Amino acid sequence: MSFPWLGGDRFEQELLAEFATHNVAYLARQKERLKPFFDTVEKNPLTDDQMDGCICMDDAVQIVAAAGSGKTSTMVARVGYALHEGLVKPEQILVLAFNRAVAEELQSRINARLAGFAGIDAVTVKTFNAFGLGVIGKATGRKPSLAEWAEPGRDGAMIVEIIDDMRSSDDKFRHDWDLFRTVFGRDIGSWNEPAQANAYRDGRRGILTANGEIVKSEEERMIADWLFYHGVHYQYERPYEHDTATEHHRQYRPDFFYPEIDLYHEHFALNEKGQAPAHFGGDYLDGVRWKRELHAEKGTRLFETTSYEIRNADGFANLAAELKRSGILLQYGPDRQTKGQRPVTTEQLAATIRIFQQHVKSNGLSHQQLREAAAKDTRGHADRLTRFLALFERIADEWERRLREADCIDFDDMLLMAIDHIESGRFASPYMMVLADEFQDTSRAKVRLLKALLTNAGEEAHLCVVGDDWQGINRFAGADISVMTEFEKVFDNSTRLMLSTTFRCPAQLCEASSAFVQANPRQIRKTVETTNSYTKKSLHAFAAETQSLALARLEQDLQSMYDFARSGRLNTDSGDRISVMMLGRYNNDEPRGWQRWKRRFGDLLSIEYRTVHSSKGLEADYVMLLNVVEGMMGFPSQITDDPILQIAMPEPDPYPLAEERRLFYVALTRARRQVRIYTLFDSPSRFLIELARTGAVEIETEEGVLSPCPKCGCGTMRRxxxxxxxxxxxxxxxxxxxxxxxxxxxxxxxxxxxxxxxxxxxxxxxxxxxxxxxxxxxxxxxxxxxxxxxxxxxxxxxxxxxxxxxxxxxxxxxxxxx
Structure with a gap:
């Protein structure tokens, strides 16, 4: 808030200080006067933070609510406070929710807890989509037809159908799609970032190729996969034909060798200036020179590629030309049977396309604007971005053609149409008080809708949004976390309040999970306190040799819990069964046959399986977090959190795997007592190693404890x-x-x-x-x-x-x- 008419910073600061003093006194008076109301409006008396969230009626209020801090109670009580004080009438209140289930819960809670207010059923509680449809209906007298195949849960299938149809009818599209899927489908990180190993085989740790080798970098993996799918016979790191071993150096092993044409291929991690990444050390360039001189001295043929070439289109074209010139026939075959890493599937890549499309439409971006954003990308893989956008443009254009052909719109179109009707005045908003739940899951288009409602209703309208940027995990549905973290830039004269007391997690989990998620500097800073008095160790981790042994340990832990419950040493305050929530990153992390555990332990333990995404808003006494391993389909997932999505966002989050980090935080904060994490000895997740490195958890095994490497923080120490x-x-x-x-x-x-x-x-x-x-x-x-x-x-x-x-x-x- 600023007052330029005051003529100087000094007067402005004095006025703001006076406002602050007045507000503090006003809040105190209101809390004291309305204590009976705040003590009874919900099942439990409201905390000071919750009361502040009810009383503050600034133009735009943001309530940042920690996991388990009672945000729904605060929203219900805020509606009740406004009615109690006569600030608005029930029909002037609009509550918007992210999905239908949340909307139904809010409607039910408002009707039940505020039943004493006349006309309470006139409060409007809707999802954004349902509200948008209603706006269009009132403005035009006719609701538009929404394409059924564009509904959430069905839209991905239509993207796959479009891709399949285009692959069948267009040879070039089929080739470009399959090449991207098999070779370019996975993000390879920035040039100057250390590679993250995802496999261990035959005494080697590194990156797994389609052909089954373990290579040292993602760029080498791309080259190996390109060769494999083009039918080129190669040998990875075959010993050089001349002896070079000395007392201090092992035998030289060039990156690739093509035996049919007697050609060595070295891939050098060099940028356009011939520089190596800083973390490689000063002797890397000496090694490059030594290799070049060695081949020249021995008369062996050497072909070179560099990081810059591979990342900027020339590398693979030059490689193809050299192989063809030497007599190698390139025969691309996307369906070759792999011995190692499988390619990204059409369904997986289609999901990324759909997420990208939602952000593009929400932000009103044209194909040209996307190309310009890609040209400014600093991650340094222009070739991948160019190939992706070429595919996306074809698919997006066909999506729009099918909508026109069916005389339908999709949900993104519908929201934009509703915004236009509100902004133009064709829809007159009766709402003086607007609340938006789960604001961290809001898109830029939904922010435009909220702004339009405030402007349309006039100066007396108020907005209150409630959410937790730490739990922003719905980018796949078009959510843009920056509208939460940059709220003060999005809405003028805004106020940020905190709900920082959780009623769920014990202190150790609060501390560990808060530190973990705030490693991303873009997350809103807050200190979470708890009312939970549980004092035992609340975070455990176990590393097994195999997946079956990890599940055996899980079953053993369930048996121990059951035995303790049967002996009376483990129970709940309510006397109900002990609740156990097994969580996985994916649906296929669900243990096979786990229902036998429900039958075996069901009289004392209430056991269920959920994905982490579906667990949001839920809680249990104990959380068992499964398959927390490193890899493309591990946790963190290296497919769904693809950085390519950032070019469709006005305020991209450059922090690596930011959404996966928030998802891991959600998993950690479902528990009222303990979280138990299960991983594999050879491939513990980088997230788990990070927790161990900070002292939040020990990774136990059958024989001891895995200690994180104090230098790189990515590996674990071996004796x-x-x-x-x-x-x-x-x-x-x-x-x-x-x-x-x-x-x-x-x-x-x-x-x-x-x-x-x-x-x-x-x-x-x-x-x-x-x-x-x-x-x-x-x-x-x-x-x-x-x-x-x-x-x-x-x-x-x-x-x-x-x-x-x-x-x-x-x-x-x-x-x-x-």
Whole structure:
């Protein structure tokens, strides 16, 4: 709020200070005078924060409500307060909700709790969509026809149908769609971001390709997948044909080798200026020069690509030209059977297209505006954006053609039509008090509608929005979190209030979840307090070797809870059954046959399964969070939170996986007592490692505790017995080279016996001279004296004498039998 007519900042500040003092005194008087009302309007007396949310009638009020803080009670009480004080009549109140279920709950609560007010049933409670249809009907005398296939839940199927029809009738579209899906379908991050491993195989951790190799970067994965789907025979990191191993360096392994044409291919992580990412270290460019000079000296053929080329269209064109020139026939086949990472499906990519389309229509963006936004994108993968937009434009145009052909509109069109009728005055708004629930799930178009209602109704109209930006998880439905976080920029003369006391989560969960979600600096800062007196440890995590063992541990935990409940040591205050909510990121995370647990434990435990999205607004005594692993379809999902959506948003959130972080926060805050997280030993989620790194949780295993790497924070520490004693190394090696020596008495870091971690030369051991991936570590047993063996056993069975003796400069090595 500003007052330029006052003539200076000093007077303005004094006036604002006087307003603040007056408001504080007014709030105190109102709370005292209306205490009987605030104590009885809802089932429990309102808190101070809730009363503030009822009394404040500034032009635009934003109530930021923590999870479990009683926002619905506040909305009901605000309606009651306005009626009690005679500020508005029931027919002048409009309450807008995100979905039908919430609207029905609000209507029911208002009618029940405020039944004593005459005409209470005249309060209008609707979803945005239902309200928009009503506006059009009143303004024109005729409601428009909405395409049934455009309804939420059915719209994705129409996108798939459009794609299938166009693939059948247009060879170029089919090729472009399938190539994007198989090679470009996954975001690869920014050039200067460290790669996030998503797989572990044969002693290697990295990125899984379609052909089943583990490669070091997403760019290498793209190249490998492009080669695979074009039918090109290649070998990844095959040892160079000339011996280059020295005492300090392993044998040189070029990135790709094409045996049919005797061609080596190195992919260098260089930008357009020939610079390497800062986290690569200063010796990377020396390595590039060494490789070039080596090939020139030995007379071997070398082809190069760079990050800049691969990300900006020239790289794959140059690769195709070189292979064709050398006699390789390129035969693209999108249906080739993969040995490793499966491609993004048409259904998955269609879902991204539909989300993108909703944001485009809500924000009124043209194809040209999207191209301009893509040109300004700073993530540095212009080729992917260009290919995506070309596909999107074809699909979006066909969507609009089908709407015209059916003489129908979709929900985005309907909302824009309603806005036009309100802004033009063809609809006269009777509403002097407008409330909007779940405001974090609001789109830019819905904000325009709210603004239009205020302007239409006149200066006396008030707006109050309630929501929690920490729980903004509906970008797939067109939501734009920035309307919540930038509320003061969207609405003039706005006021922000907080509901910061939760009635649900115990203190440890409040602290851990709040710190986790606020790692994104764009989230609204707040400190959450709790009335929950639960003081036991409320956050647990367990890492198993396999998915079946993780489910076995889950069943074991349920059995323990059941036994405690049967003995009377575990119960609820109400005397009801203990509620247990199993949560998964996806529908297919649902454990097979889990209904047997309902039958087995159902007399004392109330067990259900939900996706995290469907759990919002719900709670349980115990939450079991399943399959919290790293990977494309893990948690975080690396498909649904695609950064490509950002170019359709006026205020993009550049923080990595921001929506997935908020979704994880929602999962953590469903519990009244405990959250138990289940993961896999080889691929714990980066979110779980982050919680462990901050001390919020310990990742337990059958044999110990996994400790996060203190250097990179992405991997976990693994113990090895080296020639000079025990040591620990980061599981992401060679991406992270952190190591530290341990005392002999140090506890062994959990590591299943058949899951030896990869580690390269460190002070405690030498690099394996055979595979180059493992580390020579001390082994003993049977008839053998202590000896050195590759840490990659059993994939690599190389051993060496403990004294490290050499013959002609080479390590004396033998191969283990079997």
């Amino acid at each position: 090895y017995d080296g020639q000079y004693g025990p040591f620990e190394a980061c599981s992401t090696h060679p991406r992270c080279d952190f190591k530290r020596n341990l005392s002999v008495e140090s506890p062994r870091v959990a590591a299943p016996s058949n899951r030896v971690r990869i580690a390269h030369p460190m002070s405690a051991g030498d690099s394996c001279p055979t595979c180059g991936d493992g580390l020579m570590v001390v082994r003993s047993g049977g008839a053998y004296q202590p000896f050195l063996a590759c840490s990659g056993y059993p994939s690599c069975k190389t051993t060496a004498a403990l004294d490290g003796g050499t013959e002609g400069g080479a390590t004396r090595a033998r191969t283990l039998p079997g």
